[in-house]
Amino acid sequence: MELDIITIGECLIELSANAKMLDAGCLYKYYGGDALAAGIAASRMGSKVGFITKVGNDPFKDYLLDSWQNEGLDISQVKLADEQNGMYIIGRPSIDEKEILFYRKKIAPTKLSIDDINKEYIESAKMLYLTGITQSLSPSANEAAEYAFKLAKEANILTAYDPNFHPSIVSAETAKENFFRVAPYIDILFMSTKHDAVNILDIDSAENIVKKIWDMGIQTVILKSGEQKCYYTGYNGNIFKTDFYTDDYIDTTCSGDAFNGGFLHAIRQGFTHAEAVKFASIVAGLQAKGIGAIKSIPYKDEVYSIYRSNNG
Secondary structure, X not given: OOEEEEEEXXXXXXXXXXXXXXXXXXXXXEEEOHHHHHHHHHHXXXXXXXXXXXXXOOOOHHHHHHHHHHOOXXXXXXXXXXXXXEEEEEEEEEOXXXXXXXXXXXXXXXHOOHHHOOHHHHOOEEEEEEEHHHHHOOHHHHHHHHHHHHHHHHOOOEEEEEOOOOOOOOOHHHHHHHHHHHHHHOOEEEEEHHHHHHHHHOOOOHHHHHHHHHHOOOOEEEEEEOOOOEEEEEEOOXXXXXXXXXXXXXXXXXXXXXXXXXXXXXXXXXXOHHHHHHHHHHHHXXXXXXXXXXXXXXXXXXXXXXXXXXOO
């Protein structure tokens, strides 16, 4: 099977309520995970996507595997582990307020290792995507991420990476180490100006961030600026700004991941970088209008319809 994109990372059970945890009478079940969210966003746009992870052999196992198959993901490289599946619980009492708890220590995806990376499988894809969250799972997962990138680079497969820095998950120092560990293999870099660039590069100016990344040999940089409600794209010696599709949102959980999946899909389909950012912004904007990380990711027909109406 020839795949458009392979993503590597974790999956967590999502339990959510549209209220404070104190007041929640019940929690709604779904699932999340940053690399998985990007993969499903690309899949819902029409890309053929493979997902590499480890799933806990617990009561959530069949729910996860069945859900991914229903999404059209290739899960031939998903393996079972004796450890349990991870979880996060999120309360959303209002648009501007969010409570979140992570339970992701000693979970199945932490057992990812080089042994789970199949050379022929990686070479079957046109793009490989992973994140700093994937690296943060465990030392063996970090090794697996670097190994997969090496294989992709040797096979001239396009690579994409998002540090996705979260201080509740990893320290700024570790995030910086993880980034520079894989930086030589990155073709496309996604970064937030507020979290990633400031903590990893110690730079907060969009133009200086892009130039720094170019100096490192990374060809394409997409900066997400929530403060300015826009994206800055650096490609082929040019830097251009694209406004968010919308600033009318309900829940931005994983909207950045949805953007990444939409962008990679669009590039794979032959869109220019400027077109791909506009397309991906629609994916992210529609996702943020709904509740839930992956549940609210839009589908192909809606996104393409809006893109075509906005861009002739």
